Amino acid sequence: MTTSSTPSRPTVFVDAQPTLPLVHLMIAGQGGAHLEPAPLAGLAVFHSRMLRRGSGTLDTAAFEAEIDRLGAELLVDTQCSTFAVHGTVLRRNLAPFVRLICQMFAAPRFDDAEIDRLKREIEAQRVEVLDSDDALSRLAFRRTMLAGHPYGRPLGGTRESIAPIDACILHDYHRKAFPRDRLTFGFAGSITQVEAEAVAAEIDAAIPRPSESVSLAVSAVPPLGGRHLLIVNKAERTQTQLLVGTRGSHPHDPDHAALGVGVAIFGGTFTSRLVREIRSKRGWSYSVSARISSERIRTSFVMSAQPSVSDSGPCLGLMLGLLSDWIEKGITARELGGMRKYLTRSSVFDRDTAHKRMHRAVEERVLELGDGYHDRWLASVATLALDEVNAAIASRIDAAALRVVAVCTEAELGVALAAAVPSLVSRKVVSAEAIAQGIPLEPVAAA
Numbered sequence: 001m002t003t004s005s006t007p008s009r010p011t012v013f014v015d016a017q018p019t020l021p022l023v024h025l026m027i028a029g030q031g032g033a034h035l036e037p038a039p040l041a042g043l044a045v046f047h048s049r050m051l052r053r054g055s056g057t058l059d060t061a062a063f064e065a066e067i068d069r070l071g072a073e074l075l076v077d078t079q080c081s082t083f084a085v086h087g088t089v090l091r092r093n094l095a096p097f098v099r100l101i102c103q104m105f106a107a108p109r110f111d112d113a114e115i116d117r118l119k120r121e122i123e124a125q126r127v128e129v130l131d132s133d134d135a136l137s138r139l140a141f142r143r144t145m146l147a148g149h150p151y152g153r154p155l156g157g158t159r160e161s162i163a164p165i166d167a168c169i170l171h172d173y174h175r176k177a178f179p180r181d182r183l184t185f186g187f188a189g190s191i192t193q194v195e196a197e198a199v200a201a202e203i204d205a206a207i208p209r210p211s212e213s214v215s216l217a218v219s220a221v222p223p224l225g226g227r228h229l230l231i232v233n234k235a236e237r238t239q240t241q242l243l244v245g246t247r248g249s250h251p252h253d254p255d256h257a258a259l260g261v262g263v264a265i266f267g268g269t270f271t272s273r274l275v276r277e278i279r280s281k282r283g284w285s286y287s288v289s290a291r292i293s294s295e296r297i298r299t300s301f302v303m304s305a306q307p308s309v310s311d312s313g314p315c316l317g318l319m320l321g322l323l324s325d326w327i328e329k330g331i332t333a334r335e336l337g338g339m340r341k342y343l344t345r346s347s348v349f350d351r352d353t354a355h356k357r358m359h360r361a362v363e364e365r366v367l368e369l370g371d372g373y374h375d376r377w378l379a380s381v382a383t384l385a386l387d388e389v390n391a392a393i394a395s396r397i398d399a400a401a402l403r404v405v406a407v408c409t410e411a412e413l414g415v416a417l418a419a420a421v422p423s424l425v426s427r428k429v430v431s432a433e434a435i436a437q438g439i440p441l442e443p444v445a446a447a
Contacts (some may be wrong), residue, residue: 015357016193032080034080041157042122043161055109074100109168139209141245141403176371230404237407278318
């Protein structure tokens with residue numbers, strides 16, 4: 001892996017693999033939905049989807065045909081506070097593919113007919129979300145965990161927030177969507193450092209520069225208080241989607257690696273405690289897990305399971321009991337030793353290709369993790385002491401401040417689920433339609 005970075009040029013990572021007849025490229029930075037006005041929630045994602053719908057003299061069909069002709073793939077991805085453009089192309093077609101990307105940045109069409117078509121597609125996709133209990137549970141969980149914070153706004157927006165979007169609004173957002181001071185380029189495959197720097201400079205020149213500086217700072221999430229149950233009511237459910245969470249960790253925390261190992265032991269593998277007790281011993285849920293997320297802010301620790309209706313109350317009760325036991329007693333030396341071996345051996349799959357290594361390097365820069373963060377994390381795992389892991393679990397995971405989300409039929413399970421949560425402060429019921437439509441959730445009062 002080679003890197004170049006100067007004050008006047010973007011950061012460029014290159015992992016060359018000359019024998020591969022492909023070039024992978026990634027253009028990423030901070031921004032995303034964080035830059036959209038709150039009344040226009042969903043604008044950032046809408047904008048990213050419109051970038052593929054024509055530029056310059058090419059309408060949507062012609063733009064897609066050109067990507068196919070070049071043997072290429074192109075994806076524009078927008079998240080809460082980051083964006084990324086991913087591309088893959090045959091080495092021999094790199095130059096015209098780069099010109100196409102430059103045109104996409106420099107001259108997006110934002111045709112009225114395509115804007116209207118995308119709005120109709122988004123509405124149709126909300127119906128698909130309504131049909132997916134898994135999608136409903138994940139959307140509801142994120143909104144209740146981050147209610148009141150910009151990250152808690154629905155990425156896809158609502159019907160009301162999407163309706164006003166027009167070409168003028170899109171062009172205005174486009175001019176500020178790619179802040180320069182956090183722009184990072186990554187290349188992997190059949191390309192040299194010199195060639196990559198030339199391509200990066202060409203694309204960088206085509207990206208619009210904001211007329212005024214924009215703030216990329218993200219406010220901290222507020223603390224959670226008490227135990228609160230949110231039921232997403234959906235008729236005739238035979239299975240319940242359960243998510244249980246609290247505040248998690250941040251990659252900059254000194255005990256982040258220790259907590260990550262503890263969470264993996266608790267619910268991150270097929271031999272973890274949650275899987276053993278809920279799936280293997282009782283057969284209550286085929287899929288069960290626990291994880292922590294890594295973003296630019298401190299987000300969530302979450303447990304998940306999908307028990308049948310009859311097993312939902314007991315399953316939730318057991319999950320909470322296992323959680324309390326894990327926090328109070330920690331893990332064992334044997335569990336720590338086994339997890340060290342597993343993480344060390346499996347880490348090869350995270351970096352066994354040039355594409356993966358390049359992606360990790362770009363991610364480290366955009367999320368402000370620090371260059372070499374993933375390697376340092378793995379190295380720290382090998383030296384973790386048992387007391388460090390148990391201290392991280394006890395200090396970071398607060399069993400008294402939980403959000404429980406269940407997609408189920410409230411009339412059947414509302415009482416049983418509430419009874420399974422000791423010291424429950426509140427129970428709230430929302431319709432599945434409200435979640436699918438992206439209606440934000442109000443923050444619950446702290447206990």
